[in-house]
Amino acid sequence: MKEQQHDNPASPAEVADRIWELAEKIDICMLTTWTGEEQHSRPMSARPRRDENAFYFLADVSGEKNAEIERFPTVSLAWADNSNYRYVLVSGKAELSDDRTKIAELWSETDKIWWEDMDDPTIRVLKVTPERGEIWDSPNKVISGAKMLMSFVTGSAPDLGDNAEVRL
Template structure:
């Protein structure tokens, strides 16, 4: 049974990796010092094989201060044109690993950190994913219209696409 559970976990990670790689940008939500939720857009650097999600960040940013007080976070990805939505819950860690930074570095990051890898404020943010939920209605428009018509004719509830909650 453990083997089957691990295989399912790896399949879930690969599904999420593929979906997130297509969307890239999410809203990272933290809990701020005023006991309110605070969200901001973040560009995903990587979803690794363990399901951890990596971002570049400024070590002195408000999000890092918030994470130092409460490191439970939420990520929300949305591709409205393809009807794909992902909600991720996890634990955030600030990581100072120059080798990992070199591995993940790309020209887009340089826009925010023109001093490159040597920028003293440059850090990584790793989200250890605990659970995720996704809605994937990316089937062709014809297939979606067919499902709507079928629901109307049969009187059954319209199901737009795949929806699953997964623990990682």
């Protein structure tokens, strides 16, 4: 498929707003780390805090991602809302801590899937400070489907929405 380039009329501030908005709505993202030889991705529940310019996660002290982050702190976060053709990618620096106050602040009932309670000593806070963000934002599924069909008929690349990148 041919790649379609878009001239996005949105300002960098509007793109940043949309990145934070979509990350909040979609919740689960793929956190990708680097082992030194290959990338390793896993799904995690994000807790975006725009006022702190950070994406937080609760992580277990025994996870292999911890050693990867200590050696190679640059990570990427990818959210996908496939039903609406909306995607977000953020890259930034990650750090782990045993900040018990932040763990208590971030704790939700769904975390009981992994830990008995917020006082579990194996819980760690994973903080990602974003540096760059990118979105692919489609108007809606029906319009995207029609554009893809028309592109197939005409042989041209479909315009499936806006793509924009911003420094965060």
